[in-house]
Amino acid sequence: MTPVAIVTGASSGIGAATARRLATEGFHVLAAARRTDRLTGLVEDITAAGGTATAVTCDVTSDSSVAELAAAAAGLPGPVTVLVNNAGGARGLDPVEDGSIGDWQWMYDVNVLGSLRVTKALLPALDASGAGTVIMVSSTAGFTVYEGGGGYTAAKHAQTALTGTLRLELSGRPIRVVEIDPGMVKTDEFGLVRFDGDAERAAAVYAGVPEPLVAEDVADCIAWCATRPQHVNIDRLVVRPLAQAAQHKVHRVS
Structure with missing residues (x-):
């Protein structure tokens, strides 16, 4: 039977790229996200390329929606061997003293509690x-803070803590726990969501950066971790573009 890989946040960016890549690795991909129309197109693309996939509309902030995802996974003939917790995002770049409670709440709900809900449901x-593998797509913001990033870095630090704790608690059981921490990744939507649709502010983040990472780069890392022999656990994989030496050290050209 074909093993099943579940990818949340699969409607765009890293999630969509990961779904496509895992399908080429022989997984039946269960692609989950809120936007059904985009998932339908993704499944059509995977099928046209010779892979197999199923779309499930899912909001990771909803208990009932996540329960439906787990039920859909149970209805597939193959074993669920990979879960990629990719759903997440950032909102705003406010200093702590002006932090938006709503934005901080959303970031915690999606990045942390969303990962918790889905992981609990699929464990x-x-x-x-x-031979299971849980892959958490976190961020370099999960271990480094920066001005204006309090809400996002707090959420990603919490997701990193969740990941490490889960690995300890699952010791002795046949489930690997992997954390992927990308640096600067230029995708179509991350910056637009963060800056409430302001394309100019979103583009400024990557201005002058030669070759930032793209979604397919991160998908490649995820697929590599997922396809190692089962006794090999990649605890944490940090991936940045060559131009980014550290969170605050970025080479830019005019």
């Missing part, structure tokens, strides 16, 4: 497979 299936 029984991953355990039953005898």
